[in-house]
Amino acid sequence: MQKPQAQSTTESTLQKIISHAKEYGFVFPSSEIYDGLAAVYDYGQYGVELKNNLKALWWKAMTQLNENIVGVDAAIFMHPLTWKASGHVDGFSDPMIDNKDSKKRYRADVLIEDKAAEYEKAGDENRGQDLRNRLARLLEANDLEGVRNLILEEKIVCPVSGTANWTDVRQFNLMFSTQMGAVAEDADTIYLRPETAQGIFVNFLNVQKTGRMKIPFGIAQIGKAFRNEVVARQFIFRMREFEQMEMQFFVRPGTQQQWFEHWKETRRKWHEALGLPASKLKWHVHEKLAHYADSAVDIEFEFPFGFKEIEGIHSRTDFDLRSHQEYSKKKQQYFDNDLDENGKPYGNYIPYVVETSVGADRLFLAVLSNAYTEDEGVDADGNPKTRIFLKFHPSIAPIKAAIFPLVKRDGLPEKAKAILEDLRYDFNVIYEERDAIGRRYTRQDLIGTPFCIAVDYQTLEDDTVTIRYRDTTEQKRVHISELRSIIGEEVSFKRVLEKLS
């Protein structure tokens, strides 16, 4: 039997990347020996190096290269009121209902609101308003059965099947919850944070005061977040456990638009500096804004399955700090000593916030799919073959260089190992002597190692080695003493970050 043809080349590209990621130790399905866990993945030996490099590069760009941005690492567990204040408890769940005939799913509240709008359009304002009021009361009381009864009572039918054969109304809360404390009945429900941002907002004053931070300033954080997505798909693009790299920039009210523009441009440049081509990046401006935002734009990358968000830049106004002030009863304000146009201090205010938020796993997938390269060429016998390699920017490659003795005797291994010993404290380098040297080159191509260093008989005479470049497969003969500076120059974060200024 024939394997079904892939629907399109883009789908098979994703398939190839998933297979490659698994086969060469980048990403494994979680708990695979138990059949895996839906939408959860583990990073393997090379994946973790790549991801760590991406995080380090982001961290450097956001904190150390900005005098006024510092980092925090907040706990995943937070006081339950945090999520009341942020709006996630009320706004992060939806009542859903399915029609059994058409198999279509709807938001139950939307169905009823549409019906109300229908009445109003027909001129029956009272009946429409009455319906809305009843819905509001049911939602307030979390009476899902009541919502369903209301749908039946109003004889609301599925627009597709035209029937009223409905399932129960179910609440899909996107936050994971658990209990804190040893005794469950006494315990409070604790949520796993659905975003890292709140860990920054609740520490705004701690950092501002202990760091003597002056507005405008930022707080950066890298950490895990959790969302119980109804549907998690597309490999590591949408996972239930994922990692965010985000920075909240606190600004004087009224200046948020200029800072929004600033970060929008800065962040896009960062992705380009990393090697994501400009042609594969685009803006997506949000038409419908989240409850906290006054401007929002995504940076989208062209994944094998189309343009999708890798980073969001949001102007969050003072929504979060103001809300935390209300719930915590602690003033979240800042005294601004700078003088306004009238020569008077700006004084007390709750800062506005501009947020940049990258999905670390999405960035990983973007970098991996961008790096995946198939080159048509010929093998040593002149037969056509495909050379597959991962074209990572050297600064983020899991392994920076592999050192090979040309043969496994005559003192070449010892010479090669001495080079390894000299370089390993500065770079992630490996030594390999098994198999023919051509195969060793290929193995390094497959995991994206940018440089291979070969020790041959000439090395014993004059201390020179060949350095072979992954992308071109070309070789150059250099002195051993030059290796540190050649590799160091290529893999330095500076090569990436200097493009930002």
Next chain:
RNA sequence: GCGGGAGUAGCUCAGCUGGUAGAGCGCGACCUUGCCAAGGUCGAGGUCGCGGGUUCGAACCCCGUCUCCCGCUCCA
């Protein structure tokens, strides 16, 4: 959660009308070799996703279930 497709060795797959599993590549050891997936010898690795059922006998037929991919739905 619904619909469609898939699950056999690390990877890609073969396995006929049911008769208790194979190939290529890869992997490990050794020999030979020495610059782009070389050759030879030997070897490891699979309760055919899992659980039931039918049958003398199931990778294959039936039922259930899990996971992945695609399309819906949802997405702060």
